[in-house]
Amino acid sequence: MDRIRRWVQALFFLITNGYWNFPLTRGIYQGPLKVICSPGLNCYSCPAATSYCPLGALQQLIAGVRLSLENGQFFVGFYVVGAMGAIGSFVGRMVCGWACPFGLFQELLHKIPSPKFAVWRPLRYLKYALLLFMVILLPLFVVDESGFGHTWFCKYLCPAGTLEAGLPMLLLQPALRANLGLLFLNKLFFLFLFVAWSVVASRPFCRTACPLGAFYGLFSKIKLVKLRLDPEKCTHCQACHAVCPMGVRFNESPDDMDCISCLACSKACTFNAINLEVGGVSLTGQAPQRLRRIHP
Amino acid sequence: MTRKKVRVVKNDQIRIVPFAAIFFFLLLGAIGISLGEPSRVLEQATQICLSCIGIG
Numbered sequence: 191m192d193r194i195r196r197w198v199q200a201l202f203f204l205i206t207n208g209y210w211n212f213p214l215t216r217g218i219y220q221g222p223l224k225v226i227c228s229p230g231l232n233c234y235s236c237p238a239a240t241s242y243c244p245l246g247a248l249q250q251l252i253a254g255v256r257l258s259l260e261n262g263q264f265f266v267g268f269y270v271v272g273a274m275g276a277i278g279s280f281v282g283r284m285v286c287g288w289a290c291p292f293g294l295f296q297e298l299l300h301k302i303p304s305p306k307f308a309v310w311r312p313l314r315y316l317k318y319a320l321l322l323f324m325v326i327l328l329p330l331f332v333v334d335e336s337g338f339g340h341t342w343f344c345k346y347l348c349p350a351g352t353l354e355a356g357l358p359m360l361l362l363q364p365a366l367r368a369n370l371g372l373l374f375l376n377k378l379f380f381l382f383l384f385v386a387w388s389v390v391a392s393r394p395f396c397r398t399a400c401p402l403g404a405f406y407g408l409f410s411k412i413k414l415v416k417l418r419l420d421p422e423k424c425t426h427c428q429a430c431h432a433v434c435p436m437g438v439r440f441n442e443s444p445d446d447m448d449c450i451s452c453l454a455c456s457k458a459c460t461f462n463a464i465n466l467e468v469g470g471v472s473l474t475g476q477a478p479q480r481l482r483r484i485h486p
Numbered sequence: 487m488t489r490k491k492v493r494v495v496k497n498d499q500i501r502i503v504p505f506a507a508i509f510f511f512l513l514l515g516a517i518g519i520s521l522g523e524p525s526r527v528l529e530q531a532t533q534i535c536l537s538c539i540g541i542g
Contacts, residue, residue: 233539
């Protein structure tokens with residue numbers, strides 16, 4: 191199953207970054223496909239990107255909401271939130287495990303031989319604060335004299351943007367190097383922080399700082415495709431704890447907001463207690479059973 | 487004394503909530519389309535936002 195997942199990740203990487211003409215044009219793809227939402231974190235200023243990043247688009251719309259309302263346009267993010275919400279309701283954070291290019295990048299970095307460390311669990315709540323403040327509140331309320339806000343998360347933190355767009359654009363358009371300053375150093379710092387951290391810890395950005403993962407995590411209880419625990423079969427052996435790349439203790443919290451449905455726990459469970467279900471119907475095993483007393 | 491019968495029941499029940507949520511968000515997206523939001527998204531996504539990627 192892990193091999194299938196790797197192929198799916200590679201496929202999504204190629205689909206969302208399918209514009210291979212960029213070395214000739216030295217610019218980004220500007221075709222109509224960019225109206226389609228990328229399910230994972232994939233900067234739309236990346237030269238190869240063929241779809242829009244939901245976080246970037248949402249921040250841009252929120253940052254410009256005053257101006258659009260003044261101009262009689264009601265661009266408040268319905269289209270982007272609708273796409274994000276539909277994906278979240280359908281598969282939730284399964285996107286992180288199967289379709290996010292930056293998630294794949296972190297997994298590959300983690301394969302580098304090195305001492306491995308756990309991620310401090312309270313840090314998992316940081317991403318919800320980043321979603322609330324850097325993606326929604328700050329772009330909405332901190333505006334310049336013209337009434338336009340900033341894309342705070344993209345501008346000051348997003349390491350995917352630096353890796354996929356900032357560095358490639360500097361290579362493709364050397365004239366841009368004259369504009370480099372503290373802002374770019376700050377972005378480079380976060381990129382190197384998460385690259386180094388990914389080598390020694392599993393998916394640190396997904397677990398601590400990804401607002402898109404935080405948004406998809408909100409759908410953990412209601413999403414259509416999810417993992418299900420059969421309490422009758424579970425022996426609490428904790429085999430699922432050891433293999434989870436997100437540090438989820440599946441037998442203790444089957445609807446954990448950090449579960450990326452990578453199926454590593456399902457494979458590790460020798461008691462077949464963890465199954466994939468779609469809309470309540472089990473796909474990979476028998477449905478969980480419960481005992482019901484029938485009173486005569 | 488009557489013995490209670492125990493029967494094993496499979497717990498496969500279709501969940502409605504995910505379908506309702508997907509429908510709600512698709513409806514939200516459709517409202518966005520009717521307002522012309524995709525053209526704004528396309529306009530943003532086809533331009534390089536230098537400040538957004540730390541340059542400038």
